[in-house]
Amino acid sequence: MTPTKRMDMDEMLQKIKDRQWALADIDWTAPGAETISDEFRPKLKAFMADLCWIENVGARGFAAMAKKAPTPTIAEIYRYFHAEEQRHANAELALMKRWGMLEDGEVPEPSVNIRMAIEWLDTYADDMPLSVLGTVIPMLEVALDGALLKFLLEEVHDPVCHQVFEKINNDESRHIAVDFEVLDLIGHAKARKLAIDFVANVATPGLIIGALMYVPLLNRMRNNLVGMGLQPEKLYRAMERFEKLGNRGEFTHRVPLFQVLRVHAAMVVDPKHPYHLVANTMVKVSEYYPRALFRPIPTWFKELTHEPTTKGVKKGMNAA
Amino acid sequence: MHTALVIGAGFTGLGTAIKLRESGIEDLVILERADRVGGTWRDATYPGAACDIPSQLYSFSFAKNPGWSRTYSPSAEIHAHIEELAERFDLVKDIRFNTEVTRLAFDKKEAHWVVSAGRRKFYARTVVVASGPLSDASLPGIRGIEDYQGAKILSARWDHDYDFAGKNVAVIGTGASAVQIIPELVKTAGSVKVFQRTAGWVMPRVDFETPAVAKAVFARVPAAQQAARTALFLAHEAAATGLVWDTPVTSLIQQAGKLHLRLTVKDKWLRRQLTPDFRAGCKRMLMSSDYYPALQQDNCKLITWPIATITPGGIQTSDGLQHEVDAIVFATGYDVHLEGPPYPVTGLDGQSLQDEWSGHPQAYKSASAHGYPNLFFTCGPNSGPGHNSLLVYVQGQIEYAVAGIRTIVEQDLRWLDVKKEVQDAYNVSMQKRLRSTTWMSGCASWYLTADGFNASMYPGFATQYLRQMQDFRIRDYEVSSAAAQRLWNASSTEPGRDLTAV
Numbered sequence: 001m002t003p004t005k006r007m008d009m010d011e012m013l014q015k016i017k018d019r020q021w022a023l024a025d026i027d028w029t030a031p032g033a034e035t036i037s038d039e040f041r042p043k044l045k046a047f048m049a050d051l052c053w054i055e056n057v058g059a060r061g062f063a064a065m066a067k068k069a070p071t072p073t074i075a076e077i078y079r080y081f082h083a084e085e086q087r088h089a090n091a092e093l094a095l096m097k098r099w100g101m102l103e104d105g106e107v108p109e110p111s112v113n114i115r116m117a118i119e120w121l122d123t124y125a126d127d128m129p130l131s132v133l134g135t136v137i138p139m140l141e142v143a144l145d146g147a148l149l150k151f152l153l154e155e156v157h158d159p160v161c162h163q164v165f166e167k168i169n170n171d172e173s174r175h176i177a178v179d180f181e182v183l184d185l186i187g188h189a190k191a192r193k194l195a196i197d198f199v200a201n202v203a204t205p206g207l208i209i210g211a212l213m214y215v216p217l218l219n220r221m222r223n224n225l226v227g228m229g230l231q232p233e234k235l236y237r238a239m240e241r242f243e244k245l246g247n248r249g250e251f252t253h254r255v256p257l258f259q260v261l262r263v264h265a266a267m268v269v270d271p272k273h274p275y276h277l278v279a280n281t282m283v284k285v286s287e288y289y290p291r292a293l294f295r296p297i298p299t300w301f302k303e304l305t306h307e308p309t310t311k312g313v314k315k316g317m318n319a320a
Numbered sequence: 321m322h323t324a325l326v327i328g329a330g331f332t333g334l335g336t337a338i339k340l341r342e343s344g345i346e347d348l349v350i351l352e353r354a355d356r357v358g359g360t361w362r363d364a365t366y367p368g369a370a371c372d373i374p375s376q377l378y379s380f381s382f383a384k385n386p387g388w389s390r391t392y393s394p395s396a397e398i399h400a401h402i403e404e405l406a407e408r409f410d411l412v413k414d415i416r417f418n419t420e421v422t423r424l425a426f427d428k429k430e431a432h433w434v435v436s437a438g439r440r441k442f443y444a445r446t447v448v449v450a451s452g453p454l455s456d457a458s459l460p461g462i463r464g465i466e467d468y469q470g471a472k473i474l475s476a477r478w479d480h481d482y483d484f485a486g487k488n489v490a491v492i493g494t495g496a497s498a499v500q501i502i503p504e505l506v507k508t509a510g511s512v513k514v515f516q517r518t519a520g521w522v523m524p525r526v527d528f529e530t531p532a533v534a535k536a537v538f539a540r541v542p543a544a545q546q547a548a549r550t551a552l553f554l555a556h557e558a559a560a561t562g563l564v565w566d567t568p569v570t571s572l573i574q575q576a577g578k579l580h581l582r583l584t585v586k587d588k589w590l591r592r593q594l595t596p597d598f599r600a601g602c603k604r605m606l607m608s609s610d611y612y613p614a615l616q617q618d619n620c621k622l623i624t625w626p627i628a629t630i631t632p633g634g635i636q637t638s639d640g641l642q643h644e645v646d647a648i649v650f651a652t653g654y655d656v657h658l659e660g661p662p663y664p665v666t667g668l669d670g671q672s673l674q675d676e677w678s679g680h681p682q683a684y685k686s687a688s689a690h691g692y693p694n695l696f697f698t699c700g701p702n703s704g705p706g707h708n709s710l711l712v713y714v715q716g717q718i719e720y721a722v723a724g725i726r727t728i729v730e731q732d733l734r735w736l737d738v739k740k741e742v743q744d745a746y747n748v749s750m751q752k753r754l755r756s757t758t759w760m761s762g763c764a765s766w767y768l769t770a771d772g773f774n775a776s777m778y779p780g781f782a783t784q785y786l787r788q789m790q791d792f793r794i795r796d797y798e799v800s801s802a803a804a805q806r807l808w809n810a811s812s813t814e815p816g817r818d819l820t821a822v
Contacts (some may be wrong), residue, residue: 017463020628023640067597072764083625083638090640122588299589309633309642312488312511313621 007181009073016080016174021167023091023308028098032158036099043228044156045101049108050221051148052092054140056304057117059085061137063300064125068133070185077178084171086303091164094306098160107304112286113217115294120213122298124206131186132207135257136214138179139242141172143218143265146238151230180245183258187251216286218268219279236269323347324725325435325444327661329415330359331402332698332714333450335380338409339722342382345729349444350411351437353420357406360454361399366478366497366651367504369395372525372607376545377552377709383409384545386538392527392607416442421451424665426693431734431800433694446694446725449661453699453776454654456662462492464630471647475501476654486510487646490635492627494520498651499606503614505649512620513643515627515635518763519593521577521600525607553782556708560781563601563707566758573600584612593624601706601758603765656766658701658775667691668737677701681775684743684796685788687720693735693800694728696721701775702750704767706759708782716789723792734800742796753779 036044062082069075096102110118125133149165149172156162226232243262246252253259267275323345326333329352340348356362371378375388375398385401393401406412416437423436424447435442457476459465465472473479475497489509491502494516505512538545562569577600585591594612596603615622625637634644655662659681665673668691676691683689686703687696697703698717705713728736754760754774759767767776778785 017628020636020638021640022628022636022642024636024642072762080626080638086625087638087640126592299587303639305641308640309644311644313513313619 007177009071009077009178009181012174012178013073013077013080016077016084019170019174021087023087023094023306026091026094026160026163026308028094028160028308030160032160033098033100035157040155041099041101044099045096045108047148047152047224047228048092048096048101050111050114050224051152052089052096052108052304053110053114054148054221055085055089055092056301057114057121058137058140059083059089060118060121060300061125061133061140064121064128065130065133065137067126068128068130070130070182074178074182081175081178084175088168088171089304090306091168093304094308095158095161095164097306099158102306110301111220112289112291113213113220113283115291115297116213116286116289117217118298118301119295120206120210122295124210128206128210130182131189131255132257134179134182134186135255135261136210138176138183138245139261139265141175141179142242142245143235143239146172146241147225147230147235148221150234150238151225151228155228155230176245180249180252183246183255184249184252187249187254187258212282215279216282219276220283220286222268223280223283232271239265239269321432321443321445322349323444323729324349324446324448325433325442326350326448326450327421327435328352328359328450328452328455329354329357329406329411329417330361330450330452330455331380331711332452332718333359333448334402334405334409334411335383335711335714336448336450336698336718336721337411337414338380338383338405339718340725341409343722343726345722345725348414349442350415351419351421351435351442352415352417355417356403357412357415358399358402359452361395361402363455363457363476364395364478364497365480366475366501368500369497370500370527371395371398372496373556373709374552376549377556378711380711380715381546381549382715384538384542384549386542386545387535388530390527390529392525421661421663423663424449424661424695426667426695428668431694431802446696446728448696448698448721448725449700450698451661453656453704456655456657457653458655459650460492460652462627462630464636467632468630468634468648469632470634470645473647473649475649475651482647484509484647488644489513489647489649490515490643490645491649491651492635493651493653494518495651495653496604496606497653499608499611501649501651502620503608503610506614506617506620510619512614513635513645514615514620514622515637516593516622516624517626518598518603519596520603520606521574521596522580522594522606522608522611523577524580524609527609553708553712557781557783560707563605563758564779564781565756566599566601566761570600570758581612585616587616590615590622593622598763599758599761602761602763603767604706653766656776658769665692665695668693668735677775679769679771680773682743682747684738684746685720686778687717687789688724688738688743688797690738690740690743693737694724696724702747702754702778703785704777705782705785706757706777712782713778713785716786720789720792727792727794731794731799732802734802734805736794736797736799738797750779 059082062078062085066075066078069078153165222232222235225235242265246258267273324340326336329350333350337348337350370392374391375393379385383405389397419437421435421437425434427434433444433447457474459474471482473482484505485508487509488511489505490513491498492515502514561567562573581591581594614620623637625639628636628638631642634642636642660673660677671691673692681701683697683701686700698714703713724736757779759774759777768774
């Protein structure tokens with residue numbers, strides 16, 4: 001295999017800084033909101049709510065990654081990615097507002113699986129090694145973001161939505177490029193270190209609970225999409241992309257968790273695989289998870305807002 | 321021509337003049353760019369400005385002030401003390417105010433320094449650079465800053481005419497000045513948004529009013545004040561074991577910092593945002609008991625998203641939001657002159673100090689640089705403390721400069737120039753000793769040059785530093801004797817040939 005050319009992270013950081021955009025760059029009152037039919041609106045609302053929270057969950061993942069980054073430049077890149085995921089969530093919330101899905105001050109309710117993901121991130125993410133976070137985050141980005149965004153652009157014909165997602169997609173392509181570059185860097189570590197990291201974490205409550213959280217979250221999204229008429233193949237194709245992009249790296253295949261997620265992805269993309277029986281049962285079971293057991297929603301989760309401009313300080317929900 | 325010329329009439333310049341006088345050197349002049357004495361403490365007038373080392377230690381042992389009002393005195397009181405020093409030691413007559421040095425050049429033939437201040441020129445056998453490391457400040461190069469339409473206020477040059485009452489204010493930066501400004505702004509401004517890039521280690525600052533009885537005792541029994549000073553000095557010296565060197569004590573200090581955070585900040589996420597990700601000591605420690613409470617006030621918010629750009633109306637962060645504000649306070653620190661004074665300095669053979677120090681500044685004992693004879697630096701390369709009072713170090717530098725100047729005068733030397741090999745060996749040792757310090761533990765700070773070279777901090781106890789500064793050794797210098805030169809000129813067919821090291 002010919003050695004792959006390393007990405008210049010300083011150049012990438014500069015590119016990221018140069019390509020920042022704001023909610024205020026978009027005319028949220030431009031025509032096109034009427035293209036959303038009344039029939040489609042409730043389904044789209046549930047979908048957008050999940051999407052927006054997934055961005056927020058991804059953001060929290062990057063915050064954890066920034067603490068583990070192998071170089072100060074990559075740490076700074078993750079700091080931007082953390083903010084950019086938040087920007088995507090804010091923009092998606094602004095779209096929901098535009099489409100009349102949110103009352104004044106309303107914030108969409110996160111599903112039980114999202115709440116679980118939040119709890120997991122808040123409890124375990126900062127303690128996870130880079131080799132775990134650096135593998136899971138690309139999977140979430142490629143699989144969830146990739147499939148969901150594609151679906152939206154096919155189903156929604158509002159030009160503002162397309163304008164927003166063009167910007168989001170541009171950001172995401174940089175995220176994915178860096179994600180897989182770092183994954184390859186992780187794979188470059190000594191096999192012994194990779195094995196120790198993997199073995200030391202595979203049996204930890206953090207990773208086990210993480211897996212228990214991740215499986216129903218993914219299947220719930222899959223089921224929602226299918227319910228809305230999306231061909232599940234689109235989600236599967238996105239998941240296959242994870243393997244494809246990973247295999248482009250020279251050393252990525254050496255990361256044990258990459259192999260686990262790859263095998264898992266193969267099960268997910270096979271609709272006849274018995275895996276789905278288990279996963280869908282987990283989705284159902286999670287619905288019965290007593291809400292009282294959830295800890296209070298962390299404050300980072302309350303930072304989302306659809307307001308492009310803020311003046312003064314508001315504390316609490318939708319603070320900015 | 322003056323025997324000695326001092327640049328700057330702040331704490332250091334005045335301290336130098338006091339000690340020069342005390343050693344019998346009366347023929348001196350002090351050049352000051354402003355119209356008043358005080359240096360950094362004249363200019364640092366932002367709300368809440370105070371020292372973060374106890375005043376008993378943040379002063380000269382040879383010019384104490386028994387009347388410090390608090391443990392950590394406010395800037396106006398420190399400035400008043402500096403003005404009082406100028407009066408008490410009758411220094412004002414030697415100060416040339418409104419005289420900003422623009423060039424420093426050594427005249428080899430005449431063996432003196434030519435100090436230009438605009439069109440004016442001063443001549444001096446010796447020069448002490450006391451212009452301070454934190455004397456200049458400018459707006460940072462943040463994208464879009466020039467487009468901002470609101471008030472731009474620099475912490476180091478506070479605009480006292482601007483009324484913050486009820487205004488929406490942004491503060492950029494969370495360093496030593498910011499942690500003093502923010503608690504004050506929160507009291508008057510309508511809202512304060514604090515934009516943080518890196519969280520620092522914040523230790524509680526136990527600040528008491530000095531009891532009247534203590535002031536009276538200090539005034540009548542100077543030994544009591546000296547004892548208090550010594551106790552504080554030793555306590556700070558002990559902190560070096562964790563703040564200078566990266567050791568288990570550093571971890572203990574971090575635990576203390578985390579405990580402070582835990583006890584004063586309720587919200588878990590805010591605590592995470594405020595938890596530093598570098599070793600304690602690597603950047604300057606912050607001392608404040610009211611910064612964390614201020615951040616949690618209803619009208620204050622900490623924002624850790626990167627700043628994407630400054631816009632005409634405020635600040636745009638990378639989470640896509642515009643923060644509209646009436647004023648932006650730039651608490652972004654000082655233009656630290658790691659690469660030499662902010663004016664050209666040319667040495668013995670016309671070489672430029674800025675060129676030589678570009679990248680990796682080096683000096684001998686932080687005070688002398690080879691090729692720049694009869695020139696003494698204060699706050700020079702590798703002279704900074706991370707755990708003790710800067711003025712303790714400055715006092716050592718003053719003693720060293722005075723010893724050098726006295727040697728020049730008493731031995732009738734044309735010049736005294738530190739030997740290159742001595743300077744080189746000293747710096748090799750400095751850099752070796754720096755390796756195990758907290759400053760080199762991987763964070764980016766103003767202590768380091770862009771390429772990570774540490775030319776600012778002294779890797780050791782203050783006691784070690786003072787010991788080396790008390791030991792002025794003429795054998796470390798090449799000397800040019802005025803008497804020998806006169807004799808040579810009178811008897812030789814080559815009059816004027818340089819007899820350095822003869």
